[in-house]
Amino acid sequence: MRDAPSHGFASLLPLQTCDLTFTAANGSRLIHGIDLTLDAGSLTVVMGPNGAGKSVFLRLLHGLLEPTGGTIKYAGEPLSDAIRKRQALVFQKPVLLRRSVAANIDFVLKLRARPGSTQPDPVRRDELLDQVGLLDRAAQPARQLSGGEQQRLALARALATRPDILFLDEPTASLDPASTLMIEQITSDAHAAGTKIICVTHDVAQARRLAGDVVFLSNGHLIETANADDFFSNPKSREAQAYLEGRLIV
Amino acid sequence: MRDAPSHGFASLLPLQTCDLTFTAANGSRLIHGIDLTLDAGSLTVVMGPNGAGKSVFLRLLHGLLEPTGGTIKYAGEPLSDAIRKRQALVFQKPVLLRRSVAANIDFVLKLRARPGSTQPDPVRRDELLDQVGLLDRAAQPARQLSGGEQQRLALARALATRPDILFLDEPTASLDPASTLMIEQITSDAHAAGTKIICVTHDVAQARRLAGDVVFLSNGHLIETANADDFFSNPKSREAQAYLEGRLIV
Amino acid sequence: ASANDRSIIVQSTTSTKNSGLYNVLLPQFKKATGITVHIVAVGTGQAIRNARNCDGDVLLVHAKGAEQKFVTDGFGTKRHDLMYNDFVFVGPPSDSAKITGSKSASDTLKKIATSKAIFASRGDDSGTHKKERTLWQAAGIDPTPSSGKWYRETGSGMGATLNIAVGMGAYAMTDRATWIAFKNKRDFKVLVEGDKALFNQYGITAVSAKKCPSVKTKLAETFSAWLRSKSGQSAIAAYKRNGQQLFFPNAVTN
Amino acid sequence: MQDVSSAFWIAFGLVAGLDADLLEIIALSLRVSLFALVISCLIGLPVGAVLAIARFRGRSAVLIALNALMGLPPVVVGLIVYLHLSRAGPLGWLNLLYTPTAMIIAQAILITPIIAALSRQILEDLHTEYAEQFRSLSVPAHTMMQALIWDARFSLLTVALAGFGRAIAEVGAVIIVGGNIDHLTRVMTTAIALETSKGDLPLALALGIVLLVIALTVNGLVMALRMTAGRQAYA
Amino acid sequence: MQDVSSAFWIAFGLVAGLDADLLEIIALSLRVSLFALVISCLIGLPVGAVLAIARFRGRSAVLIALNALMGLPPVVVGLIVYLHLSRAGPLGWLNLLYTPTAMIIAQAILITPIIAALSRQILEDLHTEYAEQFRSLSVPAHTMMQALIWDARFSLLTVALAGFGRAIAEVGAVIIVGGNIDHLTRVMTTAIALETSKGDLPLALALGIVLLVIALTVNGLVMALRMTAGRQAYA
């Protein structure tokens, strides 16, 4: 079984943003001219206080929001439908279909199935559910799951697409310690198999465990990008220092 | 300003459950005969793996679900509308009205206003928003808030009812470190002012900081209740030990 | 409409209404008397029924038997002949039953029945429908077993029945006023006319205050009397569509 | 088919000419149907909201009945109103038969179940989202109803527009209780029925086109209002 | 008012007697309206779904037009179908005028906009919830439409029932294209109109009651089905 990229296409990386800007319909600027390059090889963790714009930033990278300024390039190519199909995003608040747990996975498997084979593959579905510890819940309505179970299902659904780039928005926010470690393991495995992981988290310990490099946002600005070891041992910006110390950033 | 109980009514405590049982419509038993007494004076933290039944348990205590067996008593009285009105619950997935941030608070203030005064009190609303750091967002649609901001708004809304018992279901799951400390401070303050806090969390560090006593659930069973110091230094049950060590509980 | 306004309600057949006759009569009447007349045009049965419920001050229909029963039951003061015209048979020019030029209504109906040509009957118990049934009876034919086959009972007003006849190329019997005023004739023509049996008498009856205390009998009588007076009768005679006179006044003027 | 194209020309002429008679008919149509709509919303929305939130024995039966009442035949409604308002009827002394008021009553009876049944569905869908939060806050039923109706107001607009459409297009009921009396109770639909029975199909169609233009205008105005409101306050 | 009570007795007698003529009329009413409903759903639901998810220039205009079409007057629909199917019309050679097929066509035209407009609203409400997730998964439009319709199927039932109600209660269009011909195209509503014009109000009302009983039965069956389905699969 592989959750890693399933094809021999060219890499999507490096991911480069240039003066990336986003202004909401109500006129407030949520992302201020971010210039950033993310390469293959290292697991990227995005950190920053609540309301910093982390979720908006992921949405922009994944093409769910249209930048109001600047550019996003994947291996030099502008974001296209073909590129978007090779990405997956686990939302901070997962939206599950009003169907059973299994049907939520089946929906995605059918979507990504080779043309011709319209039946989702039950073996792969069960593998995925097993991986996130939900196999015995396959028949249950997805919306009845507990908070942590829903988050795990959303991750399994994202893995079902075998993405080249996986965006995770606080994937373990309401998971118990064991599930958290389980998800971290799955994430590391995917990373090792060549999937680029870009993960938002507030859990500093988790960030330390996972991160290869850290992107720190605050107030819509890119404050700092650094190698993880450097960032945690010696954050350069005042904002990152305050964040790590649990102080309010003013 | 006081967020503590606003009246001289008799205490709702002790809270006692006797053989509390809940079986879902699909026949699966989610809560298995829980006998528990919670007293005033100590802040209670509820812990347990994902799917243990923590959220269901809070719903039962708050009267959102009808027990299919056993009893719940507040200071010897069965749960009534009058008692429910003196409680508040911050949901794991907060449901905000499709209105502005301010209107979400106003809705509750109007609801709890003395008969006759139909206008919500703008001063108190601003105090509440300020307390959770959302004052400058008052006019924004609540559903546009970031994940962490939504969670803080939900807490402010619960505080607006000046509850005697406050149930918190993972209130800091997606908060940044500073906001987490801020919410912990608000919680401790409310506790100090006499509000009984019953808080679900997966964050062991947080539980250590807050808990006076711990209730540990697993698989719908009450596994252990203990003084916090005892629980963290020397958990008695195999399940609690495994949980604290981040091992999967089988 | 409060009780003291100078307005009355006439329960009328649709044929008089659709012909446009009221458009010339009512302004003249209003000028002469100051009374406003409201026309409710419905099926004959419904008109009589409404009048029995005291929801009209005057009844103007063409079903003599039913009108007389209305009066003997005490709902009307007196029924008066007002005017007449005649019924005609219309149909497509192809005329598969070859009824063109038939001398009598009986002949016409026999030809239609034997050739099983489609015939659109009102089938709504209206004055016209009652007349048609009498004619079938006189011809010695019972068309009802063929209902739904060549005998199509439309259960509709005259105009709707003509629309249907035109739509499916069926024969139909209609009063001349409706036909002349009717605009959806296409290639349809009058094929049979002139038989005495096709005579069509309109009557007018004021609703009686004995059964219906709320009716404005006085105003109703004024309307009835005016229509039967010289000015009313000549106004009826003067009304033409496409150069043709639609109604022939025959009230007994006094 | 020539009729259809000539109908467009006639309709154009009618609108361009702004005939006083036509204006009178249009005004009455709008007055009657909008009035009936307001009454139906005042009754139907609360009924829909109550059924959306209340759980009681026999609720399914009530929902079945309410949904079935969407199939209330206009002629039957017309007859029932007629029998009540007729001078021989219990309310005959009100002298309402053959007046616009009678038409408003008939249309309101006709569309209230539609408003109630459709808004029930929309409010219930929203309620599944809000229910626990409301129950946690011990929100009283009437506040809950208000909040649901307010927060679903933009979706409910479509329901109201469905009711308006049904009312403005309706002929069976208004012709019985209104009588289609010239200059008194003639509305667009009864005028169309009259011209049809006269065989003047192009004119009937032209009036139909005018009626659709009216419906379009009303819908356009509502949409414009909705967009202004949506921009000012938050949806 | 006596008429109303006697109507109940007559209605009772009609149902108890199970008159063959009445059964024929009931069967045709159901056949025509259910058939029209199926066609309207087959067209209206996808249209509603497309409008719920698609964002394009002029979308507001399309929505205004669609909502306005809920106010399509039945008589006008009847006339347009009549002019097409009439001997002189472009489709005259099909010989469909005054057949149940013509009535089905007319009713389908009448209720398709209603199904489309109302389902658009319900599907759009669900779509605001699903939209980002779908877009993230690059779900193609037709799969999205299917998923929305499937996941909202219980709410859409109310829309379908509204369409059914409109169809079964409708008289203006079917009487023009069907002709209310005895034993051929007479349905409940045209029979009611006929008895009304004959002045037999109790019989007309009785037929109205029977019609409502039919509507109740259909709604009851649908509700029973829905509950069985809701119990078996997950909503």
Ligand SMILES: Nc1ncnc2c1ncn2[C@@H]1O[C@H](COP(=O)(O)OP(=O)(O)OP(=O)(O)O)[C@@H](O)[C@H]1O
């Ligand atoms: N559509 C919108 N219009 C206006 N402001 C918005 C909109 N969406 C989000 N915002 C604001 O943008 C800011 C950034 O939101 P975002 O969800 O990206 O924060 P975040 O960094 O993910 O925070 P959290 O850690 O709480 O999830 C927030 O303050 C939010 O209120």
Ligand SMILES: Nc1ncnc2c1ncn2[C@@H]1O[C@H](COP(=O)(O)OP(=O)(O)OP(=O)(O)O)[C@@H](O)[C@H]1O
């Ligand atoms: N209505 C329901 N019918 C059947 N099972 C249900 C229902 N609601 C919840 N469950 C199941 O009950 C179990 C307990 O759910 P609950 O939400 O209380 O868990 P939890 O302890 O809060 O977990 P988490 O830490 O993930 O929030 C879960 O396994 C869930 O799938």
Ligand SMILES: [Mg+2]
């Ligand atoms: Mg976020």
Ligand SMILES: [Mg+2]
């Ligand atoms: Mg939970």
